[in-house]
Amino acid sequence: xxxxxxxxxxxxxxxxxxxxxxxxxxxxxxxxxxxxxxxxxxxxxxxxxxxxxxxxxxxxxxxxxxxxxxxxxxxxxxxxxxxxxxxxxxxxxxxxxxxxxxxxxxxxxxxxxxxxxxxxxxxxxxxxxxxxxxxxxxxxxxxxxxxxxxxxxxxxxxxxxxxxxxxxxxxxxxxxxxxxxxxxxxxxxxxxxxxxxxxxxxxxxxxxxxxxxxxxxxxxxxxxxxxxxxxxxxxxxxxxxxxxxxxxxxxxxxxxxxxxxxxxxxxxxxxxxxxxxxxxxxxxxxxxxxxxxxxxxxxxxxxxxxxxxxxxxxxxxxxxxxxxxxxxxxxxxxxxxxxxxxxxxxxxxxxxxxxxxxxxxxxxxxxxxxxxxxxxxxxxxxxxxxxxxxxxxxxxxxxxxxxxxxxxxxxxxxxxxxxxxxxxxxxxxxxxxxxxxxxxxxxxxxxxxxxxxxxxxxxxxxxxxxxxx
Numbered sequence: 001x002x003x004x005x006x007x008x009x010x011x012x013x014x015x016x017x018x019x020x021x022x023x024x025x026x027x028x029x030x031x032x033x034x035x036x037x038x039x040x041x042x043x044x045x046x047x048x049x050x051x052x053x054x055x056x057x058x059x060x061x062x063x064x065x066x067x068x069x070x071x072x073x074x075x076x077x078x079x080x081x082x083x084x085x086x087x088x089x090x091x092x093x094x095x096x097x098x099x100x101x102x103x104x105x106x107x108x109x110x111x112x113x114x115x116x117x118x119x120x121x122x123x124x125x126x127x128x129x130x131x132x133x134x135x136x137x138x139x140x141x142x143x144x145x146x147x148x149x150x151x152x153x154x155x156x157x158x159x160x161x162x163x164x165x166x167x168x169x170x171x172x173x174x175x176x177x178x179x180x181x182x183x184x185x186x187x188x189x190x191x192x193x194x195x196x197x198x199x200x201x202x203x204x205x206x207x208x209x210x211x212x213x214x215x216x217x218x219x220x221x222x223x224x225x226x227x228x229x230x231x232x233x234x235x236x237x238x239x240x241x242x243x244x245x246x247x248x249x250x251x252x253x254x255x256x257x258x259x260x261x262x263x264x265x266x267x268x269x270x271x272x273x274x275x276x277x278x279x280x281x282x283x284x285x286x287x288x289x290x291x292x293x294x295x296x297x298x299x300x301x302x303x304x305x306x307x308x309x310x311x312x313x314x315x316x317x318x319x320x321x322x323x324x325x326x327x328x329x330x331x332x333x334x335x336x337x338x339x340x341x342x343x344x345x346x347x348x349x350x351x352x353x354x355x356x357x358x359x360x361x362x363x364x365x366x367x368x369x370x371x372x373x374x375x376x377x378x379x380x381x382x383x384x385x386x387x388x389x390x391x392x393x394x395x396x397x398x399x400x401x402x403x404x405x406x407x408x409x410x411x412x413x414x415x416x417x418x419x420x421x422x423x424x425x426x427x428x429x430x431x432x433x434x435x436x437x438x439x440x441x442x443x444x445x446x447x448x449x450x451x452x453x454x455x456x457x458x459x460x461x462x463x464x465x466x467x468x469x
Contacts, residue, residue, distance in 0.1 A: 004133045009033055010375060011122050011135040013106045013321075016044020017087060018352035018364055019141035021065060024094045025368035031375055034133070035096075036124065038105040038142070042097070043087045045145050046080060052169050053194060054080040057186055057269040059221035062359025062403070066366065068093060076221060103127075109138055109321050109348075115384055116346045123321075137347030137375060140319060144353055147316045151182075155291030157309060164191060164312040170198040176307020179203070180296060182288065183312035184210040189270040191310050196281035203304060204273075205285040205296075209256035211267045212274065213239070214246050222269060223358035229404040236262045253277040254284040266355055266400060317353065317399075330397035337386050337395045338409055340371065346384035349374070358403040363410075370410050370417070377417050380424040388420055389413065 010026060012019050015037035026033050041047040055077045056063055063078075064070040068090050074082055091097050101124075108123035112134065120138045124131045148163040160174045164187040173179050179195040181188050184206040195202035213222050230238075239262060250257055253274055276282040286300040297303045317333055318324070326345065327334035335343060339354040349371060356363055378385050393409070393416075 014142035021364040058223035058359030188312035341386035
């Protein structure tokens with residue numbers, strides 16, 4: 001197996017929505033990198049993980065990269081095909097394609113020392129050929145929508161079964177016509193409506209109650225309402241009032257009342273499901289209790305006959321190329337500092353493991369610029385950057401957050417980072433990895449303003465005095 005040492009370069013895993021945003025930021029910051037994509041296409045989940053009829057649930061304004069707006073003739077909620085065209089145009093506009101190695105899978109990533117300060121060894125596979133390269137750091141940006149989560153129930157179902165990730169078009173439902181979709185998220189809602197449009201009706205089984213939010217409220221995309229940080233109690237109060245005006249009581253649709261607080265779990269953004277429920281096209285069902293051939297028994301004692309079950313039951317977060325014991329796991333998610341930094345490790349960044357309540361465009365653009373700074377700053381520091389940041393921002397496992405909240409915390413992270421860089425200059429730097437001069441700090445680009453976040457940093461309670469030391 002060939003081995004190549006590239007100690008001055010960074011490795012990016014994935015060439016999707018998030019990975020390409022970071023590649024742009026690194027290129028503009030002058031950070032050399034190699035980018036690997038396991039498939040032959042740009043776009044990640046948009047290229048090979050969603051169904052043909054998919055449209056954005058967040059508006060184009062909240063989804064587009066800040067530095068590269070979507071075309072003016074795109075609709076408010078672009079289609080999968082339009083999103084893919086946009087992502088490819090972005091890559092070509094910033095000349096990123098020539099740096100991507102397609103059909104190259106990352107099969108193993110290991111630190112060269114205990115904490116990754118000395119760099120990381122990456123094992124690549126292009127079919128029968130394997131190669132090892134050593135990098136200064138690694139960014140994991142290959143998404144978290146690929147390991148299917150399929151629950152297990154007693155009995156055996158004799159019909160057709162598929163996960164929502166394997167669905168592309170109505171032919172995948174099969175020919176029987178009796179379809180049960182399991183789940184309560186965005187994909188479950190879409191596929192239940194699509195099955196009903198194909199066969200006249202479909203059933204939707206949900207384990208519990210979900211919070212359903214319309215795609216627009218008073219003509220404004222719901223994703224564009226998350227622009228200014230507000231305390232969570234105020235957010236819940238305001239959104240509940242808007243939901244009551246938009247949808248009324250969930251029980252009138254045959255749905256269960258949510259069993260959790262709004263925004264404590266992921267919400268479902270969908271307008272067509274409620275229409276289909278009111279018109280009898282989609283019938284709500286309770287959680288599955290057991291299978292008996294083609295019969296599915298539900299927890300409320302009812303049952304139904306089905307030809308096909310579509311499991312729209314989400315995904316498990318996995319990093320199969322990493323030693324997963326290096327993470328502390330909680331509720332199926334790793335503990336990360338601000339969704340990016342891995343506690344106790346240097347030069348390893350998990351980029352994109354977040355589920356914002358609105359479009360991710362601004363988060364990716366401003367977050368990528370921050371991450372480019374962090375990569376440069378880590379050269380100066382004698383300890384992992386994650387250890388320094390954790391003193392003020394402890395690690396968390398939740399991947400849910402509001403866009404305004406994340407953008408505010410990016411601002412705070414940049415202030416913390418710049419404080420450590422100033423001290424490194426005064427003290428002569430630390431262990432200069434990548435072979436950087438020990439006493440010379442790199443010039444970091446000026447802060448990028450985060451629009452519409454206001455003075456939320458003060459509302460969060462992290463004062464300027466806390467960030468200076």
